[in-house]
Amino acid sequence: MSGRSVSFVDRLLTALRAPLFIGLGLAAVYLLQTLPFLLYSWRLAGLPLQLLILPTCVAAVICIKRPVLAVMVATVAAGVTTVAVRALHVNEPTILSPLTPVETVAFLIIIMTVVFHADAVAAVIEVGLLCASATFALLFRENTNLYSSETRLNFALCVAVVGIAVMVAIYLRARDGMRRRALTAAVTDAQRAERVELARELHDVVAHHVTGMVVQAQAAMAVSENDPLAAHRLLPGIVNSGSDALTAMRRLVGTLRESEPLYTATTDLDSDVRAAVERAAQAGVPVRLRMELPDSVPQEVGRSVLRLVQESLTNVHKHANAPTEVTVELNRTVSGLRLLVRDDGIGGRVVPVGGSGGYGLVGMRERVELLGGLFSAGEVDGGWQVLAELPLEGTR
Template structure:
C-alpha cells in the first residue's frame, strides 16, 4: 500500500501544508529559546532532520517512521549527556511524530503501520522520560497528565490515519467498480457490433448460397449469377471487419458527416445484400446525425438478419425508415408463419438483446414481437437529438 511511486512534484503539492506548519513551529521555538539555556540550540539540527523526514515520509512511510524514531532517540540521548540541565520545550518530535504516524497508518500495510506507529510513540515517550526537567520536583500527577496528553495526541494521529486509510480504500473500490463498468460497457458494445456485422453479411452469403444450390441442377446459369452477390457480400464483410478492428485499434476515424442521401443509399445496399422480396421505404425529411445513422443501419441489418435466419415461409419483408417529430423510426416487418426455422450455425439469441441495448443507450424505445397470427415486427424510435 505504500505510495513509493509518489513523484516529487506531487509530494510538494501534498506536503507543503505540513512543511509550512513545522517550519513555523521551529521558528516559534527559536524565538522562545532566546535568552534561555544555549544548549537548547543543539536541538535544532535534529528538528530539521525530523522536518525533512516528515515531509518525504509519503514516499517510504515505514522507513521514514523508523528513521524518525532513531533520530528522536539519538538526539535525546546525545543532548541528555551534552546538556545535563537542559530545559524541555521541544515540540517538533511530537508534532513530526504525529504527522508520520498518520501517514504510516494511512499508507503502509497493517503490520508495518503498527510497527512504525509504536516505534514513534516509544521514541517520544523515552525522549520525555530522559528530559531532566520533567523529573525535577517529581509528582505522580505530572506523569499522569503528561501520559494523558500523549495518549490524546497520538490517538488523534492514529485515528486520522485510519480515517484516511478507509477513505482511500473506498476510493479505490469506487474506481475499480467504475473501470469494471466501463470495461463491461465496452465488451457489450463490441459484442453488439460484431454480432451485427458478422451475422448480417454471413447470413446474406448463406441465403444466396442456399438459393444457388437449390437451382443449380435446374438452371446452372441462374445459380452462377448469384456468385457475384456472394463475392460482394464477402468483400463487404471483410471491409466491415477491417473497419471494426481499425476502430478498436484507434486507427479508424469515426465518420464526421453523413447526409440523408448517403444514409438512404447505405440502407438500400444493406437490403440488396440480404436479397429476397424486400419492400423498402425511406423518407428522411430531417437530418440524421452521423452516430445515429450508423445505429439505424445496424438496426436494419440485424432486423433483416433475424427475419432471414428465424422466420419460416417469408414472402415479403417491409423496411420502413422515416423521420417525424424529431424522431427517426425504423420498422421492419415480415409475413412469416411464425414458426422458427433452424438457422445456419445456430442462434445465440443476442440479436434482439443487442438491438434493445443499442436503442436504449441512445435514449430511444424498442419493441419486437409477433404481428397478429403470423409475422414479426421490429420497431425502434430514436430521438434525433440523442
C-alpha cells in the same frame, strides 16, 4: 459545506503521498523554532544542538517510501537528542509533548503515514516504537517527577495527540479505500459498457454481412446442379458481402486502436438505409422501401436506425421461412421517427446455420430504449414485424 470537506480530505490524502509537501512543512516549522537559537543555543561538538533534530525531519520525509527505516531513524534521533539535552542541561521548548515542536510535527507525520500505508501489525509495532521514544524523552529530558500533575498532564497530552493522529489516519485510510473501490467499480462498469458496445456492433455489422454470404452460398448450392449459370451469378454477391464484412471489421479494429467511437455508419442516413436494402435484395429477398426523412436527424438516432434496419433484414435472412417480400418503412412522426420492418414468411421461423446467439432483439431493444424510444417485435399475420419509434428531440 460537504464539497469543502471532501476537498480538504483530498488534500490530506495527497499530502500523505507527497514527500515534498511534508518536507516543506517541516522546514517551515524547523526554521520558526531554530532561528532564535542558532546563534545563542547550546552547542554540541561546535554545532547548534538544534541540528540533532534534522534526522527526525529527514525520517518524516522518507517515511512514505521507507517506513521501517524512518521509524528507526526517528526513534534513535529522539533518543540521542534526549541524552544530549540531559547531559548539557539544555532547556528546550516543547509543545503538546516532551519533544520540540518540529519533533512533535515530524513524529505525528510519521505516525499518520505509517497507519495510513502499513498493515495493522506493522503499524502497531512502528507506532509503539515511536511512542516509546517519546515516553523516554518525557522521563529523561528533564528532572521529571512522575507523580506531579504537570507530568501527568504532559503524558495525557501525548496520548491525546497520538490518538487523534491515529484516528485521523484510520479515517483517511478508510476514505481512500472507498475512493479506490469506487474508482475500480467505475472502471469496471466502463469496461463492461465498452464490451457490450463492441459485442453489439460486431453483431449488428459483421453478422449482417456474414449472414448475407451464408444465404447466397446456400442458394448457389441449391441451384448449382440444375442451373450452374444461376449459381455463378450469385458469386459476385458473396464476394461483395465478404468485402463489406472485411471493411467493417477493419473499421472496428481501427476505432479500437484509435480510441474512437465504435461506429461505421456515415452521416447520410438515406444513403446508408438504401445501401442496406440493396444488399438485402442482392441476397435474394425483394425489399420494398418507403422512406420519408426529416431534413436533419441526430447522428446517434440515425446510427441506431441504420443498425435496426440491418439487424431486421439480417433476421429475415436467418429466420424467415420462404419470404416473398419484405417491407421497410421509415417515416417521420410528430415526435420522431417510426421504423417498421415486416416480412411475409410462411409458418414458423427457421433455425439459422450455426445457431442463433439470441443477441439481435436484445441489442435492438437496448438501442431504442437508450434513446428513450419504444420497441416491439413479434409475429404478425404469419410473418414477423419489428416496430421502433425513436424521438428526435430530448433523447436521453
